[in-house]
Amino acid sequence: MIKYIMIYLLVCFLIPEKVIAQSNNAESLYRRARGLENTGLIDEAENIYYQIFIKNPNNEKYYNALKKILIKKNDCLEMMNNVEIFSNARANSKYSKINTLEIEIICNADWENTFNNLVEKNITDLAFLNKVFSKLMNNGQAEYALSSIPKIRKISNKESFYANELGYYYMSMKKYDQSVEEFLKHLKQFPNHLEMINQRIATFPELSKFTNEKIINHLISSDTKESKIILADFYFKLKLINESVGLLKKYGLMSELLSLTQNIEKLNQIDLSNELFIYIIENGNQKIAQKAVFEFAKSLENRSFIDESQLPISQFMKKNSFFSSPFVKIKDSDSNLMHRAISLYDSLSTNQLDLNSFYRLGEIQFRALEDLDAAFEIYKEIYGRSYNRDLRLKALKRMIDVSLAKGNLETSKQIINEHINQNIWSEDDRIELRMKQNQILFYESNIDFLYDDLSIILKDFSVDHKDYNEILDVMRVLIIFKNKQNIFEKYTKAQFKIHQNRRNEALLILNDLLIGCEDNLLKSLISYQLASLLIKQNKIDAAIEQLKSFKHEGVYNELSLLMLAEIDDYLLKDYTAAKKQYYDFLVNYPSSIYQEPTRIRLKKITELSIQ
Structure with a gap:
């Protein structure tokens, strides 16, 4: 019985005349036709598309839906009839004639005359001609289009006409030197498109030496600043680092030279990166020199640290703040780098009133040199002076960390309680401060309240939140210690010692716990x-x-x-x-x-x- 009902419903659904009679809602019928087309019922879909197109002959969406099916059927007679109806409905506007041109190309009619007429009558309307040429390029007439473009460029005096499109076209044809030539023409007219074009050229595959030389020659021949930036990046891609550096120096492109310097550092070419940092500091304007000082100091700082997280998979708790120390070791051989970084940060924070540099200086004083009093005063000053909420939050959290490192749990709690309810914080900021509260509760061995509050926070987090796994790790440990308060107090005492960088004391406590x-x-x-x-x-x-x-x-x-x-x-x-x-x-x-x-x-x- 169900089978016959389904057949009846399907037959009713597929009778277009009845469907049209039942509803004049063109959009509803359009969606129904799309559904039929997607399920392979092409003739039925065509029938509905045709009827809603005839009722709405100036609607381009309905016209294109019908055209798509007719192209697959190679039904040129219907396509020619429909495009005439569509064009008439649009008062034979020049834009409607682009559709006529397209159908004439598809059906191999006398499209050249239509194309030439459109070009001659609209020779100064480059935006319109761009659409005309795209119809040729997208319908297998690229050669004819390419032969016509120089004429348009000459008459309009616009070398950039259709250049961006040709750049992509030549990329697709693997003619990379011609692609660059066209991109450069576009870039001369639209220099703000530098990043986009540079990214496209960066995606070129490995090319022959001959092709690379042709690309380099195109870039050298261009007289724009943007072409030199692209050339420097192209040199770097080819591992011609000295050529890249020399080019950026020659044209005084200091911002790009700084980016290059940071990439050179990633290649572990330390001597060259040091030399370039100093060059930019000495030769750049105040803004770029200040940025170079900051990046150079950060580089020196990072190079002088010893990475203790040597085991990427099995490392205990993966730098979870509840179980780790904020302190870092300094390589004895690179301690001079640390002092140089301190000098640079100090210079920036004093002379330029740069609070980000001042924060970096505080990080060194705290994490590397363990000068807790000096670090606390730096963080406190940043918190009081900065208008940047993120920087203030970082400084406040570090004030708490320094207090914990001193062993002052009560002072840490006072700092949080005094500042957590201020209006400047977002909800996420307050959760970060609550996590600091929970860290203190952990060191105080307050297992029940800690577990409950972490559970509440976790409910509001997605699994992708940066603190999600950290909270789960803590909660797993709390579950193990459930109903073991005495042991938990000794265990958290060891974790507090670790936070204070008193690792030997922590080892003794944990060993004693293990024995019993x-x-x-x-x-x-x-x-x-x-x-x-x-x-x-x-x-x-x-x-x-x-x-x-x-x-x-x-x-x-x-x-x-x-x-x-x-x-x-x-x-x-x-x-x-x-x-x-x-x-x-x-x-x-x-x-x-x-x-x-x-x-x-x-x-x-x-x-x-x-x-």
Whole structure:
């Protein structure tokens, strides 16, 4: 019975005359025709398109929908009839004649006369001619269009006519030197399109030496500043760094030279990047010199730090602020770089009243030099002087961190309570400050209130929020310590010591906890963190012994196995042993969330061993 009902409904649906009689709503019928077309019922869709087009002959959307089907059917007679109806409905305007030109090209009619007439009668209307030429280019008549463009450019005295479109056309034809030539013509008329065109040229594939030389010659021959910027980037792409640097210096393009310098630094060409930073500082205007000083100081600062997060997959808590220290080590060999950075930041913050530089100076005083009093005063001054909400928030959070580093939990709470309800903060800002409150609660071992507040915050977060995983990590730990308040107090005391950079004291506390621990999951957590801390102390053998001392439980079993593999990989450089352990992990833990990063790393070191 249902089968016959469905057939009846389908037959009713497909009778166009009845459909038209039932409704004069053209848009509704248009959507119905689209549905028929998408399901393969082309003739039925054509019938409806035709009827709504006849009722609305000046509607371009309905005309194009019908045209699309007729092109596929190669029904030139109908296309010619319809385009005449459409053009008449639009009072035979010049724009409607573009549609006539298109159908004549598709049907191989006398389109050349139509094209020539349109060009001659509208020789000064370049926007209109642009549409005319696009019809030729898009319908297989590129050669005819290309032969006609020079005439338009000469009469209009506009070399940029249709140049951007030709740039893309030649790109699609893999004629890259001609593409650049056309892009440059467009760029001369529209210099604000530099970034777009530069990006297009940057996407060119690896080319022959002959083609590269032709492109370079085009760029050299151009007399625009924008062409020199593109040429410098093209040189850099070809690894002709000295040529790129020399060109930007010659034309005084200091902003671009600064960007190039930062890219050179990423290639680890430190001497050259240092030289260029200094050159820009000495030769740039005040604004660019100030920016160069800031970037140079940041570069020197970063180079002087030791990265302790050497194990990308198994690192304990991935820099979670509840379990880590804000302090960093300085390389002994590069301590002079740190002092140079301090001098540059100090110069900027004093002479230019630059609070971002002042903040960087505070970061060095706090995180690298551990001058807590000096750092606190810097952050406090920034908080009081800055009108930038983000910078004020960062400074306030650092005031709290410094107070925690001093061991002052009460002072930290007072700072938050005094400022959290100010009107300047957004809801996200207040949540960041609540996270600082929760960090203090963690160090105070207030497990119940902490868990409840983190749960409330987590409900408002999407899984993509930057703090989502950090909160989950903390909550997992809290669950392990549920109903173990005495042990939790000792554990959080160790975490507070870590925050204060008193790592040896933290190790002693965690070792004592491990000795008396009978809960295997809790024991696994403590053992895993102990191994991570021992690695940071450069006690690799002790870390390995700790990881192998017993079979860990839960996720800490997986992380412990991965840590052993990463010790072999990154610290001991024993790639053979690392490959075996990575492979065993992939086989034994197929559902692990660490499968993908492990697989990627195994593939990489396997490729390295083959080379």
